[in-house]
Amino acid sequence: MQYTEIMVRYGELSTKGKNRREFIGRLNGNVTKALHGFDQLRIHPKQDRMHIVLNGDDGKAVMGRLHEVFGIENYSPTVKVAKNMDAVHDMTTKIMADIAGDEPKTFKIETRRSDHHFELDTNQMNLDLGDWVLDHFPNLTVKMKHPDITLRVEVRRDGIYLMNQKIKGAGGLPVGTAGKGMLMLSGGIDSPVAGYLAMKRGIDIEMVHFFSPPYTSDNALNKAKELTAKLAPYVGKITFIQVPFTEIQEQVKHDVPEGYLMTVQRRFMLQLTDKIRVMRHGLAIINGEAVGQVASQTLESMVAINDVTTTPIIRPVVTMDKTEIIQHAKDIDTYDLSIMPFEDCCTIFAPPAPKTHPRLDRARYYEDRMDDVDGLIQRSLDGIKISEIKSTDHFLNTDQDVIAELL
Numbered sequence: 001m002q003y004t005e006i007m008v009r010y011g012e013l014s015t016k017g018k019n020r021r022e023f024i025g026r027l028n029g030n031v032t033k034a035l036h037g038f039d040q041l042r043i044h045p046k047q048d049r050m051h052i053v054l055n056g057d058d059g060k061a062v063m064g065r066l067h068e069v070f071g072i073e074n075y076s077p078t079v080k081v082a083k084n085m086d087a088v089h090d091m092t093t094k095i096m097a098d099i100a101g102d103e104p105k106t107f108k109i110e111t112r113r114s115d116h117h118f119e120l121d122t123n124q125m126n127l128d129l130g131d132w133v134l135d136h137f138p139n140l141t142v143k144m145k146h147p148d149i150t151l152r153v154e155v156r157r158d159g160i161y162l163m164n165q166k167i168k169g170a171g172g173l174p175v176g177t178a179g180k181g182m183l184m185l186s187g188g189i190d191s192p193v194a195g196y197l198a199m200k201r202g203i204d205i206e207m208v209h210f211f212s213p214p215y216t217s218d219n220a221l222n223k224a225k226e227l228t229a230k231l232a233p234y235v236g237k238i239t240f241i242q243v244p245f246t247e248i249q250e251q252v253k254h255d256v257p258e259g260y261l262m263t264v265q266r267r268f269m270l271q272l273t274d275k276i277r278v279m280r281h282g283l284a285i286i287n288g289e290a291v292g293q294v295a296s297q298t299l300e301s302m303v304a305i306n307d308v309t310t311t312p313i314i315r316p317v318v319t320m321d322k323t324e325i326i327q328h329a330k331d332i333d334t335y336d337l338s339i340m341p342f343e344d345c346c347t348i349f350a351p352p353a354p355k356t357h358p359r360l361d362r363a364r365y366y367e368d369r370m371d372d373v374d375g376l377i378q379r380s381l382d383g384i385k386i387s388e389i390k391s392t393d394h395f396l397n398t399d400q401d402v403i404a405e406l407l
């Protein structure tokens, strides 16, 4: 079927009252970015729908991209015909021939009319097309509730639009409508999922990744970049900020008792992320913590780490079971990458028995006792590197045989 447009229905957007215009504008920008490279199509964002007029561009390929844009509830590939019943009958036959098959099936016609001057009103159109289909497709019968096929017909001023599919979109809110947040991205399973969920709620994310050469390899850094590329289709491109953490980790290891190594390291990570957030004009920090998963994620641990900032910390996976997080990771295709066993900066300096219930006063005390905390933080900030990552970028050879050899 040669579709002429894709009709896009907005998600929660419709309920947002006075913010509506800003939301539609942002969605328009995001759709435009997602459809970059399709030169013929034109995007018309209207109050209640968005019309993507294809002008010959490939409808299937366009829908593939739309599928990753948050703020879209559903969309329908649509054919526009001239405003006369011969043209409507003709197209109805074509569409039905495409989908009816030979088995007995049920159908209904659902007409909407915004042009009230058209010769048939909504009811007459439903009856006329219903009869037409019954006459031409003997295996079809009418059913009003839950039919197998629903042919939607929209009579508008500039033409008549026919569609028979409503494809579920990504849902959520257009990325950017909720402002910007810094995602603390490790190479693990949880933080990419947290990033996806934050974007789904309209947060524009920038990645902050701590790495510790020579204790961590280029592969570990490239894995975090590759994960970023996996999340990029939802926004076009994502800023990746790599933060050198070696000196801090060595110093913490030297100065802090083993039980508090992890807590104090995490306090440094959070302080640095918060400073980067200010530099980048972010409003929040997002991480992949889930209550009780590991030693660093007990509530006591969160208290002792969170102490370094009052910035909102969003933890999208905080109450999920590991199995639920893994399912999300599989759905967004980050799982296979996440389980590649490259060393992470935290695991390398992880004590064998970190305190699962660290005390806040102790954590503060051990950190205060360290020399030149400000200098450590400043040198790390001086060493950050910022790059833009697109979905087409690759940083890692993901061929399993090659990986096996590297390990």
Ligand SMILES: Nc1ncnc2c1ncn2[C@@H]1O[C@H](COP(=O)(O)OP(=O)(O)OP(=O)(O)O)[C@@H](O)[C@H]1O
Binding pocket: 183, 184, 185, 186, 187, 188, 189, 190, 191, 192, 208, 209, 210, 211, 286, 287, 288, 289, 290, 293, 294, 296, 297, 344, 345, 346
């Ligand atoms: N190297 C890192 N760079 C940036 N953020 C990190 C790094 N390591 C950990 N984090 C942040 O701290 C959170 C908790 O990390 P931790 O290793 O304790 O838990 P995790 O459950 O294994 O998380 P993940 O699966 O995301 O690695 C991570 O989800 C991430 O947001």
